[in-house]
Amino acid sequence: MAAQKDVLYLVFLALAVRTVRLQLTSGDDQGWAFIWDYNGRAEQVYYDTMVARWNYNTNLTLENSRKQDEANFIEAHFDRQAAQIASSFDWQNFNNATLKRLFRKITLLGTAVNHIEQAREAREYNNLLTEMRLIYSTGKVCEYHNPTSCLVLKPDLSDCLADSRDYDRLRFCWEGLRDAVGRQLKDKYPRFVELSNDAVRQGVPYWEDTGAYWRSWYETADFQEQLENLYNQLTPLYNNLHAYVRKKLRATYGQDKISATGPIPAHLLGNMWSQSWANIYKLVEPYPGKTSINVTAKMLSDGWTVDRMFRTSGDFLKAMGLIEMPQNFWDNSMFVKPADREVVCHASAWDFYNAHDVRIMMCSNVSMENLITIHHEMGHIEYYLQYKHHPVPFRRGANPGFHEAVGDLLALSVATPTHLQGIGLLDTVEDDNESDINFLMSMALDKIAFLPFGYLMDQWRWAVFNGSITPATYNQEWWKLRTRYQGIVPPVPRNHDKDFDPGCKYHIAANNPYIRYFVSSVLQFQFHQALCQTSGHTGPLHKCDISAGTQAHRAAAGQKLARMLQMGASQPWPDAMEVITGQRTMSAQPIVEYFQPLITWLETQNVGETLGWDESWTPTYDCEAADGFTCADGSGCVRPGDRCDGVTDCADMSDELNCSIDEQQAWDFIWDYNAKAERVYYDSVVAAWNYNTDLTQENSQKQVRLGMAPPVAHCGISRLPVLCLRGSPSLAPVEGLCLECPKQVLNLKDPT
Numbered sequence: 139m140a141a142q143k144d145v146l147y148l149v150f151l152a153l154a155v156r157t158v159r160l161q162l163t164s165g166d167d168q169g170w171a172f173i174w175d176y177n178g179r180a181e182q183v184y185y186d187t188m189v190a191r192w193n194y195n196t197n198l199t200l201e202n203s204r205k206q207d208e209a210n211f212i213e214a215h216f217d218r219q220a221a222q223i224a225s226s227f228d229w230q231n232f233n234n235a236t237l238k239r240l241f242r243k244i245t246l247l248g249t250a251v252n253h254i255e256q257a258r259e260a261r262e263y264n265n266l267l268t269e270m271r272l273i274y275s276t277g278k279v280c281e282y283h284n285p286t287s288c289l290v291l292k293p294d295l296s297d298c299l300a301d302s303r304d305y306d307r308l309r310f311c312w313e314g315l316r317d318a319v320g321r322q323l324k325d326k327y328p329r330f331v332e333l334s335n336d337a338v339r340q341g342v343p344y345w346e347d348t349g350a351y352w353r354s355w356y357e358t359a360d361f362q363e364q365l366e367n368l369y370n371q372l373t374p375l376y377n378n379l380h381a382y383v384r385k386k387l388r389a390t391y392g393q394d395k396i397s398a399t400g401p402i403p404a405h406l407l408g409n410m411w412s413q414s415w416a417n418i419y420k421l422v423e424p425y426p427g428k429t430s431i432n433v434t435a436k437m438l439s440d441g442w443t444v445d446r447m448f449r450t451s452g453d454f455l456k457a458m459g460l461i462e463m464p465q466n467f468w469d470n471s472m473f474v475k476p477a478d479r480e481v482v483c484h485a486s487a488w489d490f491y492n493a494h495d496v497r498i499m500m501c502s503n504v505s506m507e508n509l510i511t512i513h514h515e516m517g518h519i520e521y522y523l524q525y526k527h528h529p530v531p532f533r534r535g536a537n538p539g540f541h542e543a544v545g546d547l548l549a550l551s552v553a554t555p556t557h558l559q560g561i562g563l564l565d566t567v568e569d570d571n572e573s574d575i576n577f578l579m580s581m582a583l584d585k586i587a588f589l590p591f592g593y594l595m596d597q598w599r600w601a602v603f604n605g606s607i608t609p610a611t612y613n614q615e616w617w618k619l620r621t622r623y624q625g626i627v628p629p630v631p632r633n634h635d636k637d638f639d640p641g642c643k644y645h646i647a648a649n650n651p652y653i654r655y656f657v658s659s660v661l662q663f664q665f666h667q668a669l670c671q672t673s674g675h676t677g678p679l680h681k682c683d684i685s686a687g688t689q690a691h692r693a694a695a696g697q698k699l700a701r702m703l704q705m706g707a708s709q710p711w712p713d714a715m716e717v718i719t720g721q722r723t724m725s726a727q728p729i730v731e732y733f734q735p736l737i738t739w740l741e742t743q744n745v746g747e748t749l750g751w752d753e754s755w756t757p758t759y760d761c762e763a764a765d766g767f768t769c770a771d772g773s774g775c776v777r778p779g780d781r782c783d784g785v786t787d788c789a790d791m792s793d794e795l796n797c798s799i800d801e802q803q804a805w806d807f808i809w810d811y812n813a814k815a816e817r818v819y820y821d822s823v824v825a826a827w828n829y830n831t832d833l834t835q836e837n838s839q840k841q842v843r844l845g846m847a848p849p850v851a852h853c854g855i856s857r858l859p860v861l862c863l864r865g866s867p868s869l870a871p872v873e874g875l876c877l878e879c880p881k882q883v884l885n886l887k888d889p890t
C-alpha cells in the first residue's frame with residue numbers, strides 16, 4: 139500500500155517540473171535500465187487505476203467516480219511523462235529489436251497526450267466519457283402506463299428481446315432503450331469526438347484522427363483493404379442466412395410485418411442490436427425433433443448455477459494444460475449483479491497489471507448465451523496470465539483481435555454436441571446430417587449473424603472521427619450502414635433530430651473500439667482449424683473439439699496456444715499467428731470451410747427467395763399499437779418518446795398540448811441536484827483552501843481533482859517521476875541520468 143502511495147506521489151511530483159530538454163540518451167544498456175525502472179512504476183500506477191475503475195464500475199457512486207477520475211488523471215500524466223522521457227533516448231538506433239519495440243510503444247500516446255498542456259480539455263473528455271457510460275449503465279425504460287414499473291437493460295430488456303415473440307412488446311423494449319439512452323447521449327457525443335481528435339492530433343507521431351490512431355494498433359498498412367476483402371468473401375454466407383431467417387420470421391410474425399424482399403425489422407432477431415440471433419434458434423430450427431443445441435432449458439432444469447458455469451470454463455482451460463485461474467480471481471470477481479447498488483453490467487475481463495490480480499465483472503444468469511460469454515471473458519484472463527512476465531507495454535494481445543479470439547476459440551470446442559454431452563448438457567447426440575445442420579445453424583446465428591455488425595460499427599465510428607459523418611447525420615448514416623450491411627430496419631420511424639441510436643451500444647457509449655471483434659471472428663476459425671490439426675482431429679472442422687483427443691494431442695494443442703499467448707505483443711502479430719497456424723495473413727477460408735455444409739443446405743432452402751434486400755422498404759407503424767399519439771388534425775403519428783418533450787412534432791402542435799407536467803417531480807430534481815452540487819462545490823473549495831494554506835503532498839493530491847497541476851520533482855534512474863522524501867535514498871541522483879529534486883519539494887511534509 140505504501141508503495142502504491144509512493145508511486146502516486148512520484149507522479150505528482152513529476153508534474154510541475156518543466157520539461158528539460160536533454161541530449162538524446164543512447165545505448166541499449168541505458169535503455170533497458172529505463173525499461174525496468176519504468177516497468178516497476180507503471181505496474182503500480184496502472185494497478186491503482188484499475189482498482190479505482192473496478193471500485194467505480196462495481197459501485198456507481200459519485201465518490202467512486204471522483205476517485206476514478208483522479209486515478210485516470212494520474213495514469214495519463216504518468217503515460218505522458220514516460221513518453222516524454224522515452225523520447226529523449228536515441229531509441230530508434232538501439233541494437234535490440236525488442237527494446238526498440240518497447241520504446242515505440244511507450245512513446246505512442248493516444249488521448250493521454252492531452253493531460254499536461256490541456257488539463258481542462260482532459261477533464262472535460264473524462265467527464266463526458268464518465269457521463270456517457272453512466273447513462274448507458276443506468277438507463278431505465280418505464281412502462282407506458284405505469285411509470286413506477288421500470289426495466290433495465292440487464293436483465294429485463296435483454297430478456298425481453300431474447301424471449302418475447304410479441305411484435306409490439308418487442309418493439310416497446312427496443313424503442314425504449316433508444317429513447318432512454320440514445321437520446322441522452324446525442325448532445326454529448328459530438329464534443330467527445332472533437333476532444334478525442336484534438337488529443338490524438340497533438341501526439342508525436344501525429345494521428346489524423348482517433349480512428350487512425352486506433353487502426354495503428356494493428357501495424358498493418360493496408361488494414362482497411364484487407365478487412366474489406368475478408369468481408370466480401372463472407373457476404374454470401376450472411377445473405378443466405380438472412381434470406382432463410384427472413385422467410386422463417388415471415389411465417390412467425392406475418393407477411394404484413396415482414397417483406398419477402400426487404401430488410402428485417404431489427405427487433406425480431408433476439409438481440410437488442412441484432413448482432414447475435416442465437417436466441418431465435420427455435421423459430422428457425424432446420425430439423426425440429428433432431429438434436430437441438432440450445433441447452434439453456436437443460437441447464438435450468440438440472441439446477442446449473444452461475445458458479446458452475448465459471449468452473450466449467452476453468453475446467454476446460456485446465457484440461458488443455460493452460461494456466462488455471464488463481465484463487466484471487468474467484469475471490470475478487472463479480473459474477474452476478476448485486477441487489478443493493480448500481481453497477482456496470484456489460485461483461486468484462488480485467489487485468490490489474492501486477493501479475494496476479496485478474497477478475498471478471500459480469501451480471502450473469504444461467505443460460506447457454508452466458509456460458510459462451512463466460513468463455514469469451516475467460517479467454518482474456520488466460521491471455522493476461524500467459525503474458526504477465528513481459529514488461530507492461532507487451533502485456534497486450536498480438537493485436538486487439540487476437541485478444542478477442544482466445545475465449546471464442548475455446549468456446550468453438552465447448553459448443554460441439556459431443557462436448558456438451560460430455561459436460562452433461564445434452565442427453566443424446568445423434569450423428570447424422572440433420573443434427574449437424576441444426577448444430578451449424580445454432581453456430582451461424584451467432585457467428586455469421588455477427589459479421590456485418592462487427593464490420594460496420596467502426597466503419598461508422600471511423601467516418602465520425604474523420605469528419606465524413608457529421609453530427610447532423612450521425613443517426614441517418616448509422617441506419618444507412620445498418621441497412622446496407624445487416625439488412626435490418628428500425629421497427630419505428632426514427633427522428634434523426636432527436637435520436638442517437640449508435641449510443642445505445644455499449645462500445646460507443648463507453649468508447650471501446652469494435653473492429654477487433656470482426657477480426658476475431660475470422661481469426662478464431664483460423665486458430666481453431668490449426669489447433670484441430672494439432673489435436674489429431676480428422677473429419678469436418680465443425681465437429682472438432684480440441685480437448686477430445688488423447689492426452690498427448692490435447693497437451694500439444696494447449697502448448698501451441700500457450701506459446702502464442704505468451705508472446706503477448708512482443709512481436710508483430712503475423713509472428714504470433716505463425717506459431718499456431720503456420721500462416722502470416724488473415725484468411726476467411728477456415729470460417730467458410732466450417733460452415734460449408736450449412737451454406738450448401740441454405741442454398742437449397744433459399745431457392746425462390748431473394749438474396750439481399752431492397753433498402754428502401756420500411757415496416758408499417760401502427761400508431762395506436764405503439765402507444766403513439768395521433769395529431770389532433772390527423773396529420774401524423776407521434777411516438778411516445780416525442781410526446782410532451784418540448785419539441786413540436788405535429789403541424790398543429792397538438793403533441794405538446796395538455797401535457798401534465800408533474801411539478802413535484804421538477805422540485806424533486808432541483809433538490810436532488812442542489813444537494814449534490816453543494817457536496818461537489820464544498821469539496822472543491824475545501825481542497826483548494828487546504829492546499830493553499832498548507833502545501834503538503836497530500837493536499838496537492840486533492841488538488842488534482844480541481845484540474846490544477848500539483849508540484850513536481852523529477853529524478854531517479856529513468857528520470858521518471860520520483861518521490862523525493864527527506865532522508866530517502868531515492869534522493870541521490872544518478873549521475874548523467876537524472877535531475878536533482880527541487881528544493882521546494884524536499885521541503886514538503888512527508889505524507890506520513
Ligand code: BJ2
Nearest residue numbers: 413484485486487488511514515518541542650655
Ligand atoms: C461481452 C464483451 C467486452 C470484451 C468488454 C467490454 C469492452 C472491452 C473487456 C476488455 C478485454 C480486454 C463484449 C463480446 C463479443 C462482442 C462484444 C459485444 N465485453 N471488454 N477489458 N463482446 O471484449 O470482453 O473485457 O482485455 O481487452 O463486449 O458486443 O457484446
Ligand code: ZN
Nearest residue numbers: 514518541542
Ligand atoms: Zn472480449
